Amino acid sequence: MDTARRLPSGLAELLSRVRMNIPQRKVLLANLPVGTEEALRSRGIEADSAEIGDLEYDYEQQGYTLVGTPKVASSIPAATYEYEAAFVRLTLANTSESILPHFFQNPGFAELSDSFLGLWARRKRFLVLFIDACNYRDLCLFKVDGVKLEVAEMNDSTVDCEVAAGRPLADVLHEIRAMLTMPPAMYIDWDEAWFRHEKGNCFLETVYRNANGKRMGIMGCHNTKGEDPAFLVIPPCTSYDRVIWKLMKALAGIYPETYGGFIKFEWLERAEYYPGEVQKLEGELAGMRATHQEHEDALMDRLEAARSQYAYVSRALIASGQELKEIVLKVFCDIWGVAGEDRDGLPTSRLLREDIVLRAEGTVFVGEVKGVTQSSPSPKFITQAIDNCRKFREPGAIPLLILNHDQDIDPARRSIPYPDEDLGAITFLDIRDFVKLTLAIVDARITSRAAIVLMKGKGRIQLP
Numbered sequence: 001m002d003t004a005r006r007l008p009s010g011l012a013e014l015l016s017r018v019r020m021n022i023p024q025r026k027v028l029l030a031n032l033p034v035g036t037e038e039a040l041r042s043r044g045i046e047a048d049s050a051e052i053g054d055l056e057y058d059y060e061q062q063g064y065t066l067v068g069t070p071k072v073a074s075s076i077p078a079a080t081y082e083y084e085a086a087f088v089r090l091t092l093a094n095t096s097e098s099i100l101p102h103f104f105q106n107p108g109f110a111e112l113s114d115s116f117l118g119l120w121a122r123r124k125r126f127l128v129l130f131i132d133a134c135n136y137r138d139l140c141l142f143k144v145d146g147v148k149l150e151v152a153e154m155n156d157s158t159v160d161c162e163v164a165a166g167r168p169l170a171d172v173l174h175e176i177r178a179m180l181t182m183p184p185a186m187y188i189d190w191d192e193a194w195f196r197h198e199k200g201n202c203f204l205e206t207v208y209r210n211a212n213g214k215r216m217g218i219m220g221c222h223n224t225k226g227e228d229p230a231f232l233v234i235p236p237c238t239s240y241d242r243v244i245w246k247l248m249k250a251l252a253g254i255y256p257e258t259y260g261g262f263i264k265f266e267w268l269e270r271a272e273y274y275p276g277e278v279q280k281l282e283g284e285l286a287g288m289r290a291t292h293q294e295h296e297d298a299l300m301d302r303l304e305a306a307r308s309q310y311a312y313v314s315r316a317l318i319a320s321g322q323e324l325k326e327i328v329l330k331v332f333c334d335i336w337g338v339a340g341e342d343r344d345g346l347p348t349s350r351l352l353r354e355d356i357v358l359r360a361e362g363t364v365f366v367g368e369v370k371g372v373t374q375s376s377p378s379p380k381f382i383t384q385a386i387d388n389c390r391k392f393r394e395p396g397a398i399p400l401l402i403l404n405h406d407q408d409i410d411p412a413r414r415s416i417p418y419p420d421e422d423l424g425a426i427t428f429l430d431i432r433d434f435v436k437l438t439l440a441i442v443d444a445r446i447t448s449r450a451a452i453v454l455m456k457g458k459g460r461i462q463l464p
Contacts (some may be wrong), residue, residue: 002329025261027248028080031089032240041242045248045262048083050076052112054092055135070109072141079410081125084258085251087131088142089236109141117143120230121199124222125258127231128244133185144220144231146191147204153161153412157182158211158300163219169229172250172327173207173219176243178305180208180216184235188215203229229254240306313438316431318407324431328402329356331438336360336448355388358400360452365427366392367400375415377405382418384424398458404431418460427455436463 003206018187022259029036030050049245052075057068064071080086107115120127131149141148159177163170194203203224208217216235222228229251252259282440313335316327325342332338358365366389370381381401389399406414418428429437437454438462440446454461 009027023085027244027262028076028083028086029240029244030074030076030086031093032087036240036244040244041425043241043245045245048077050074052076052088052090054090055137055141070141072112074107074112079118080112080115081123082101083119083125084262085126085128085248086116086119087130087240089132089240090134091132092134092138100380107206115240116141117197120220121197121202124228124230126229126247128247129231130236130240131184131186131188131233132236139233140230143197144233145197146193146204147218147233148189149186150189152184152187152214153410154210154212154214155183155340156210156212156214158303159210160211160300160307161339162206162209167227169219169232169247169250169254173217176237176246177208179237179239179243180234181236181238183210184216186235188233188273189219190218207232208422211300211307227254228356261333268306282448310442313435316404316435317411318404320404320407323456324371324404325369327357328367328434331434332358335438335441336451338448338452357392360377361449361456363452363456364392364397365396365400365455366394369402371404371407371431373406373408375406375409377403377417380423382421382423382426382428389426398428398456400429400455401426402434404432425458425459428460429455430460430462433462439459 024048026048027040028050029040029047030052032049035051040047051073053073056071056073058071059066059068061067086328116127119125124138129139129142130143133151134149137149138324139145139149159172159180161177163173165171165174182432190204193205194201196202200222202220202222205219205221206217207219209215211406218233219229220233222229222230232247248259248262252263312327313331316324316331319327329340329342332340338358340359341357343357356367356369358367366385368381368388370377381403385399385401389397402415405417414432417430437446437451440447441451454464
């Protein structure tokens with residue numbers, strides 16, 4: 001009896017390949033939705049589904065220090081480097097508890113990492129990482145060095161593709177932009193735009209960025225011209241099989257000997273093999289994309305104009321010294337409508353460096369503007385503000401201290417300055433509250449007169 005006839009669908013060909021010693025050429029799909037493998041198989045792309053866990057740590061006490069060793073559970077039918085391409089989604093969903101009960105093989109972190117290096121560096125096969133919410137903060141598991149991941153805290157759904165037209169993969173990367181899940185869960189950054197691995201150098205290039213300048217996608221290439229792509233790191237997608245199919249078609253054009261055999265049924269997508277309704281819908285979709293692109297471009301122009309107009313306000317959050325003082329004065333004069341004066345350098349000035357004078361609603365504020373990197377700024381800034389106001393010798397003048405502390409840290413994670421100090425003798429503005437009040441004035445949520453009234457009250461000034 002013919003054994004192949006009694007095998008389930010698809011296994012007969014595999015058996016014949018084994019008998020003839022012909023390797024089965026496949027791609028690896030890790031952590032992708034159910035149905036992706038079958039959808040790709042219908043297009044002629046054979047694939048294995050696998051699971052790669054989220055990053056975890058085994059902790060060990062070494063002396064007085066608790067040292068963590070990274071670990072990743074995985075369930076992969078074969079060694080990663082044996083595949084012709086790998087498409088991996090990093091996600092919080094997969095843990096060692098959910099993977100290990102049914103694993104094919106579970107190599108250690110170092111072994112799995114070396115296997116990925118074998119895939120994209122030694123064998124020069126393509127690796128795609130879809131970065132969903134996860135505990136990874138770098139891509140060391142995949143031997144992509146120097147790349148950092150950070151949690152996306154902005155709700156920014158804008159996507160701009162920065163890959164130059166006419167480059168390998170460029171058309172596809174522009175096309176799949178509409179299929180990316182926005183806003184992203186993670187942003188991407190790097191120490192340097194290249195790194196060295198055992199087979200040579202890898203050069204990094206930004207693929208996607210949002211209107212806030214945050215990277216959401218990068219591509220690694222084996223040369224500086226970007227003509228020899230090695231890996232792609234992008235956000236998750238709404239249709240993985242379509243994205244993978246489009247990428248594989250592009251790769252077949254770049255590496256025909258490696259990927260040409262995967263694209264067997266490309267002609268099936270031609271409109272001539274479908275009813276006229278398909279052609280009509282394709283035309284409507286193309287028109288919609290063109291209109292959408294025009295609308296998006298117009299919005300981007302308006303967004304950039306608005307961002308450029310007020311960029312100096314947010315820059316106060318990272319500025320110090322003369323720059324910070326100039327920004328503060330400009331904000332008070334241009335947005336708050338307050339008369340301001342920089343007293344530094346005046347021959348008659350009785351004040352110290354970095355001091356300003358504001359006149360508003362019949363009140364004079366004698367200000368000290370400070371920008372420091374410390375989390376716990378010196379209390380001497382408070383006494384300086386009081387001394388400067390006293391030296392100014394104008395009845396009713398109020399000491400003002402504007403402080404930008406922790407200036408290298410995300411404002412949301414900065415400490416509260418002077419939690420135990422008595423601020424009742426001065427008007428104190430944390431730069432974060434200064435920015436919030438300014439934006440509230442711009443958005444007409446509070447009047448500048450009301451903001452000045454708050455400042456007259458002294459103490460720690462905050463938006464109500």
